[in-house]
Amino acid sequence: MKTKTFYVYQTVISTIFSIAIGLVVVSCTSDSTIEVITYDIPHVYINTVGGIEIESKEDYVGMIAKIAYGSQDVQIEAAGKIRGRGHSTWDFDKKPYKIKFNDKQTPFGFPANRDWVLLADFNDRSLLRTAYMAELSKAARMDFFIHYQHVQLYLNGEYMGVYLLTDHIEKAKERVNIEDDGYLLKYDGYYYESPLFLVTDEMKRIYTFKYPDADEGKMIEGDDNWQFISSFMNNMESALFLLENDPDNTEYLSYIDPVSFAKWYLVAELMAVVDVNQYYVLPSKSSTLKEYPIWDAEWSLGLWPSEAFGWTPDDLLTESRWSGNDYFYYLFHSPRFRDVVVEEWEKMKVQLPTVRSNIQKVANSIVKAQKENYDLWPDAGKAMCNVTFNTWEEEVEYTNDFFEKRTLWLDDFISQNVSRQH
Helix, strand or coil, X not given: CEEECCCCCCCCCCHHHHHHCCCEEEEECCCCCEEEEEECCCEEEEEEHHHXXXXXXXXXXXEEEEEECCCCCEEEEEEEEEEECCCHHHHCCCCCEEEEEEEEECHHHCCCEEEEEEECCCCCCCCCHHHHHHHHHHHCCCCCCCCEEEEEEEECCEEEEEEEEEECCCECCCCEXXXXXXXXXXXXXXXXXXXXXXXXXXXXXXXXXXXXXXXXXXXCCCCHHHHHHHHHHHHHHHHHHHHHHCCCCCHHHHCECHHHHHHHHHHHHHCCCCEEEEEEEECCCCCCEEEEEEEEEEECCCCCCCHHHCCCHHHHHHCCCCCCCCCHHHHCCCHHHHHHHHHHHHHHHXXXXXXXXXXXXXXXXXXXXXXXXXXXXXXXXXXXXXXXXXXHHHHHHHHHHHHHHHHHHHHHHHHHHHCCCC
16 A cells, blocks of 8 residues: 655664665656655565464464565565464453564564564554654663564454564574573563573562573573572672662672663653563673663553552652662662763763654654554553543653653753762
């Protein structure tokens, strides 16, 4: 399907790439004016083998996937497999998926990989919160930030709505790039679904293992990998505890990379993320711990399931969510860590106009697609969210307005409560 517009479709990659792949067509009309013609956002067509329904988060189903900008502009057509994904999000009518191609693919020019995710963003009626998180991660210069692209998904010939195609969180050169002796941990409320998890001695935080993969038997309780990371995490927490009574103690720096934690904090705090997947990366056994990537923006920027959980929109706008919680409770006792937060915020602030510009381009690109999405899913998120509006445009306005106000709040909060110069 083609749509004539006077804005040029943008992704997080540049317009130059778009032109190179033939997305943008420029033609001269009879009066010699230049007309810009763009396709609708890309379409992803997935047909499972035998039309089998996808009913499981564990069992893959064979598939053929095609990514196209129009019926005559196919970019990728490849075999692979697909399954469900997510935890609570899998229970919604509009379901998220994990796809694995047989061979590495480069959708939209993203770094080649076999594994990709299709997020449904059922509760985010703006369809922009994950884009915000990705753009802010880029602005903070995190070690890895997700690539993303809105698409229209068709599954076995049935239109499923607007989805976000994005990276899968895993050890990979162009994703979480760590050594073979490194670790990728997830602070996991769904640990009971994993074959192996680690509970720290003092704080009783529960971690599952994305790498080494316990599902593949590469991490076994009591083996050398287990012993090392168990000892490391417990010693790290013990070092953090010292800060409560001795703020100038620097032992924690033997275990934690403060810049990485500061960047994660700034993105999470700026977005007022209430419920987020937390990943911790130890690049190698000789490294210090990093916190990245930041993932799961569903409950952010003023969105939360219910006031019964203790957070109202005003609370989310004007209160710190993270400086007094998690490992940050201890880190913020350290003047040295607070200095890093201030330094990273000053670097990040100058990038925020670019973030706003990129988000506007993303919003422009889905003006038409969101209408089709909400024709199919008119009540998406309404039963779960503390704030809903009648139109997508109002949802976008609320999200953008919250971000602007939260930015002013965070700048003031850092100046008054974090900086030693206030």
